[in-house]
Amino acid sequence: MTGEDAFDTPGRGYFGPDAVSWHLHGDPAMWAAGICSLYLQALHPRAVAGVVQNSDFQRDPLGRLRRTSAFVGLATYGGRAEVDRAAARVRHVHSILTATDPRDGSPIRLDEPELLRWVHCAEVASFASVVRRGGFPLTGALLDRYFDEQRRGAGLVGLDPATVPGSRREMAAYFARMRPLLARTEDAELIYRFLHRPFPEWWRSGVNLAYRPVGHLAYSLLPGWARRIYGRPAFPRAAVTAGLRAARATGLAVPGAIRWRFPADHVLRAVERLGEPAYPSARAVAALGAA
Template sequence: MAGDPGLFGPRSVTWQMHGDPMMWIAGVRALYLQALHPRAVAGVMQNSAAFQRNTRGRRDAWGRLMRTAHFVGTITYGTTAAAERAGAGVRGLHRRLSAADTATGERFRIDDPELLLWVHCAEVASYLHVLRRSGFPLTDAQADAYLDEQRTGARLVGLDPDGVPGDRAAYAAYFAAVRPRLALTGGARQVDAFLRRPPTPAPLVPARALVWHRVAGLAYGALPSYAHELYGRPAPRPATVTRRLRATGRILRAIPPSVRWRLPPRHILRAVERLGPDTRPAPYKLRRAAAILDGGEGPRGEPYH
């Protein structure tokens, strides 16, 4: 393998996972979960037009989702220098921003470590939860390895990696500790309304009903039960959600990677061109590694959310 493998490299769990198409549904789940932290959602609402039900809100919300995807793709598949530049850009942006607590009026910084940690954990836990639940082959040991690897991403956004959960047990403890601070605020209601029915140009309304409704429904259904309770909306039974996630995963994974990876921003294609065809992300590589290392232990349910 020639070239710079970046911060994770082809031997990491992150490299194999982040090429999966279910990452998009996981990203929407992360938005739902992140919005339940009052200060996190206030920071978004007060520093952008995202999730407002107008043209600018639509543009800012989708732009936010695409920027997150670009950041994750860059730090996963880009060179070391590109990943470090992306992290510096995020830290610089957050350093300049602040917001007001909607309950107390107190000003707070967007780069407050507590907020950064919540956003990081909600995002990473969503990726792992949705991919495993939809049938992506990961053993428990590989799941823990993934969470440990993601401390690198936490460092890039300004967190001390030593203070970031690094396995499933630590994530479960973190979510149990933060849960009492979560609430359904006006900002969270706005995110929920937007994700359920985003403003859409008239020609795309049929596609919203056909495609987006399913994506948002799957993402919402995959949330933990306490999130459903806070949002005040029911969700299908867990077994139904799992069945739908697995069916969707089978459909999306049947699309040839050579087709999926040609969609912008093409991080994976550039990484494979840089490092060689043997570095293509593929779930079977994790399955094969598990069989060699630990006898092929299968995926289990997640105790954290």
């Protein structure tokens, strides 16, 4: 069962096990993809100003990533009513938050379609690129399917799905249009430094030292044009790919049944509703491509 008819099946939510999103979002490489997406999002001057001026990420170092991961997990694996309630809360928060563009003092609304679209595209493009580079069997056709599916997620946060790229070609054209607007601002530099050393020195300096290679690996997974905007060196490409694939192949040394409990247990609750065949699986998405 595919398409809109799938939404009528109890417990399937907005995707279901026959969606590419279902399997891609459960992949071990999503940890690196999520961090990579934050680096990319920070290159939009208005979007990053909204984050810096409205977030307590420096006091709660894992909070934003955890909240974003939890919402992505719920939107992917949750029942439709639960997802709709969470999405309504997200839209409400975006509707009441504002910021000021530090370049010219102009006001910023966090629910501006341009900003929502940038955050969405930077997120899903990073997810797909990083997980695919890690060895996930994402063919070109499946990548088109993934971007098209993720228009549903864009609709949840308040975007008109018709205005969101839904294929490789449309996503590439979108980033080509956006690149002249992107910049390495002071806010982007703040995010860069934070993602390399997210924990306060007085708390756990040893954790910062251990985490730093992880943060730089995620930075090194950015597209070349994005790294050129940052102007910072990256790890060698071959080492990045090999390290990511090794980490993914071992499941980050964490069994799926444990990994899927964090930051919330959306995957396991979906399996309770739909049965064991609903576990996310690279093998299952490969079968989708062959169908």
